[in-house]
Amino acid sequence: MNTNRLSDTLAKALNDQMTNEAHNAQIYLSYASWASDKGYDGIANFLFRHSNEERNHMMKFLEYILKRGGKVVVTAIPEPGPDPASINDLFEKVFSSEVENTTRIYNIVDLSHQEKDWATFNFMQWFVKEQTEEETMALDLLGKIKKAGGAEANDDALYNLDKDLAGTPDDAVLAQDTSVENP
Structure with missing residues (x-):
């Protein structure tokens, strides 16, 4: 008996996104290692x-594919790419990566809607909200580096930024989660 409840197209898209989440984990790992090497702990x-967090996203896709009776296909992860040229460049690359990931998520949402696969559509809503948080986080990082001087940030500004990010929470506050009482 066939227990697979994913179309071939959706299974491929979900597997590709699983690999993309692993790639994003590698990108963050690479950038973190670069920042540590430069003294920005x-x-x-x-x-x-x-x-x-990105690795956890990868695992969510893996578990979902399995629970829907699909086949998980583990493939090679692309290299994360070159090191950033600066902290400003790092934050710009983080933002670009998150925007690209959002586009991929939206494509899966669209595909699941077209196929009327409401289980996958529902599953993907968590990622839609997560990407809103990720893009907000990346924009916040860009705003911080801009205030520090952007590409021209001096050592004192970068030191303060580094100190600030050490205690920054992982999740960004979204506009939809605020109110007059809780801005």
């Missing part, structure tokens, strides 16, 4: 935590 810690 607060930024590195923040990025190491995000690497782990």
Whole structure:
């Protein structure tokens, strides 16, 4: 008896996204290692935590595919790419990576809607919200580096930014979660 409840197209898209989440974990890991090597331990810690979060996203896709009776296909993870040229470049790359990931998530949502696979559509809503948080986090990082001087940030500003990110929570506050009482 066939217990697979995923179309071939959706199974491939979900497996591809699982690999992409693993790739994103590697990107954050690479950037964290680079920041640590440059002496930015607060930024590195923040990025190491995000690497782990991306790995958890990968596992969510893996578990979902299995629970829907699909076949998990583990493939090679692309290299994370070149090291950032600066902290400013790092945050710009983080933002670009998150925007690209959002596009991929939206494509799976669209595909699940087209196929009327409401279970997958529902599963993907968690990732839609998560990507809103991830993009907000990346925009917050860009805002912080901009206030520190952007590409021209001096050592004092980068030191303070590093210290600030050491204690920054992993999740961004979303507009939909705020109110007049809780801005």
